[in-house]
Amino acid sequence: xxxxxxxxxxxxxxxxxxxxxxxxxxxxxxxxxxxxxxxxxxxxxxxxxxxxxxxxxxxxxxxxxxxxxxxxxxxxxxxxxxxxxxxxxxxxxxxxxxxxxxxxxxxxxxxxxxxxxxxxxxxxxxxxxxxxxxxxxxxxxxxxxxxxxxxxxxxxxxxxxxxxxxxxxxxxxxxxxxxxxxxxxxxxxxxxxxxxxxxxxxxxxxxxxxxxxxxxxxxxxxxxxxxxxxxxxxxxxxxxxxx
Amino acid sequence: xxxxxxxxxxxxxxxxxxxxxxxxxxxxxxxxxxxxxxxxxxxxxxxxxxxxxxxxxxxxxxxxxxxxxxxxxxxxxxxxxxxxxxxxxxxxxxxxxxxxxxxxxxxxxxxxxxxxxxxxxxxxxxxxxxxxxxxxxxxxxxxxxxxxxxxxxxxxxxxxxxxxxxxxxxxxxxxxxxxxxxxxxxxxxxxxxxxxxxxxxxxxxxxxxxxxxxxxxxxxxxxxxxxxxxxxxxxxxxxxxxx
DNA sequence: ATATTTGATTTTTTCGAAAATTTACGTAGG
DNA sequence: CCTACGTAAATTTTCGAAAAAATCAAATAT
Numbered sequence: 001x002x003x004x005x006x007x008x009x010x011x012x013x014x015x016x017x018x019x020x021x022x023x024x025x026x027x028x029x030x031x032x033x034x035x036x037x038x039x040x041x042x043x044x045x046x047x048x049x050x051x052x053x054x055x056x057x058x059x060x061x062x063x064x065x066x067x068x069x070x071x072x073x074x075x076x077x078x079x080x081x082x083x084x085x086x087x088x089x090x091x092x093x094x095x096x097x098x099x100x101x102x103x104x105x106x107x108x109x110x111x112x113x114x115x116x117x118x119x120x121x122x123x124x125x126x127x128x129x130x131x132x133x134x135x136x137x138x139x140x141x142x143x144x145x146x147x148x149x150x151x152x153x154x155x156x157x158x159x160x161x162x163x164x165x166x167x168x169x170x171x172x173x174x175x176x177x178x179x180x181x182x183x184x185x186x187x188x189x190x191x192x193x194x195x196x197x198x199x200x201x202x203x204x205x206x207x208x209x210x211x212x213x214x215x216x217x218x219x220x221x222x223x224x225x226x227x228x229x230x231x232x233x234x235x236x237x238x239x240x241x242x243x
Numbered sequence: 244x245x246x247x248x249x250x251x252x253x254x255x256x257x258x259x260x261x262x263x264x265x266x267x268x269x270x271x272x273x274x275x276x277x278x279x280x281x282x283x284x285x286x287x288x289x290x291x292x293x294x295x296x297x298x299x300x301x302x303x304x305x306x307x308x309x310x311x312x313x314x315x316x317x318x319x320x321x322x323x324x325x326x327x328x329x330x331x332x333x334x335x336x337x338x339x340x341x342x343x344x345x346x347x348x349x350x351x352x353x354x355x356x357x358x359x360x361x362x363x364x365x366x367x368x369x370x371x372x373x374x375x376x377x378x379x380x381x382x383x384x385x386x387x388x389x390x391x392x393x394x395x396x397x398x399x400x401x402x403x404x405x406x407x408x409x410x411x412x413x414x415x416x417x418x419x420x421x422x423x424x425x426x427x428x429x430x431x432x433x434x435x436x437x438x439x440x441x442x443x444x445x446x447x448x449x450x451x452x453x454x455x456x457x458x459x460x461x462x463x464x465x466x467x468x469x470x471x472x473x474x475x476x477x478x479x480x481x482x483x484x485x486x
Numbered sequence: 487a488t489a490t491t492t493g494a495t496t497t498t499t500t501c502g503a504a505a506a507t508t509t510a511c512g513t514a515g516g
Numbered sequence: 517c518c519t520a521c522g523t524a525a526a527t528t529t530t531c532g533a534a535a536a537a538a539t540c541a542a543a544t545a546t
Contacts, residue, residue, distance in 0.1 A: 049292030
């Protein structure tokens, strides 16, 4: 079987949803691109209805947009959208981190250290271009989730996760153009230390700066790709660099 | 045709989604209830796939929950969930109102007054049991949306809207048991005044209290209905009171 | 030249039958 | 009496053909 192993217990629809989300985040399906049914059906090996179900859910997550009875397109990117996203993330993440620092227990602390360690080791192992790899995305995501996991709010956790994924698409776009090596590992370490020391003021300040600087970096590296009218399929970006 | 007029330009799926959302919010589909396909198919006059698409989207909005390959149930209610929801709403709404007060222009102010007027007039026209009517829900929702519409963040607006609907279900549950007449109209008026006067401190304080008191009221009136094991279809609440 | 109609073509949307999966039930064995 | 197992029934999930709607292009009218 050439098929990638489907998670047991998951429906086919959930599996396609999952794969499509990744493809959008990784810009294999490009921002603004029209999502036609026949091609997608072939790509994911599913029926119309199943595909439609996935598309419709992605629309609820703002990763695609549904256009009346004219099908779906991948959600476009824009500097305005990224800024909006960033501000919202700062609001949510700060609140979650604050609550976590107030309520977090030993397990929470342990999980943070574990997640950081995994991320750190992987970064060193992958070397110079760690941020292009698929698996690093997951580990990095897990680290940031661990930081705020003790906030005791399923609603905030869910929201944060969706915002994080939307933002991840922007990071992904810019990473292919990155020039200078950003010392994220140091930043991450400082955040861990401040958080575990329960230094609220410092930790919140660091996390906000971390989020905002990443966003500014994205605009500096890839901002020129956004907002440019028609998607011009094919020539717009180094699309295979991550494959 | 006995069919309710479908919004033009909308797909059938979007229409069912819309109707189902209302039915869940109004507790015609009760919290925790199993959502079987055959009955729903008859109720909404759609095919399996179309139904599934709607269900799947509602799952993304946390109004239903999908259980592996075992179908869907209406999202259960609980005091913990309501508290979580309330705290999150306070966080979001305060930020949105603050921004709106800083950035709102004349149109924003005019829209608030218009929305308030519509709500106020309808309340007086409907009299004692205004809160049981379908249309009041919409007008009340529009009023609160208008208050924070100038925050210039599509992301926050979208999030707030979903949270508001989740909360509306709780309000709806409790309204059928309400004893004492709450003077919401006075509260709303005070919020409008403080907001238009750009009295940040007061307006934010009022909106927070408004949200929290409503929530406490819900718990006082209907809290006894939550968290009670099996949904026991049929006998649990005065289900036809609103029809 | 520009706008409008018409009809063929493409694309999306909906449908219900068929396949897969879970649940319910009855029987046998401990 | 309870548990384990297997079969039947109920329910969910998937599929692709058929219907509906939008798009495109040529022809005609303004």
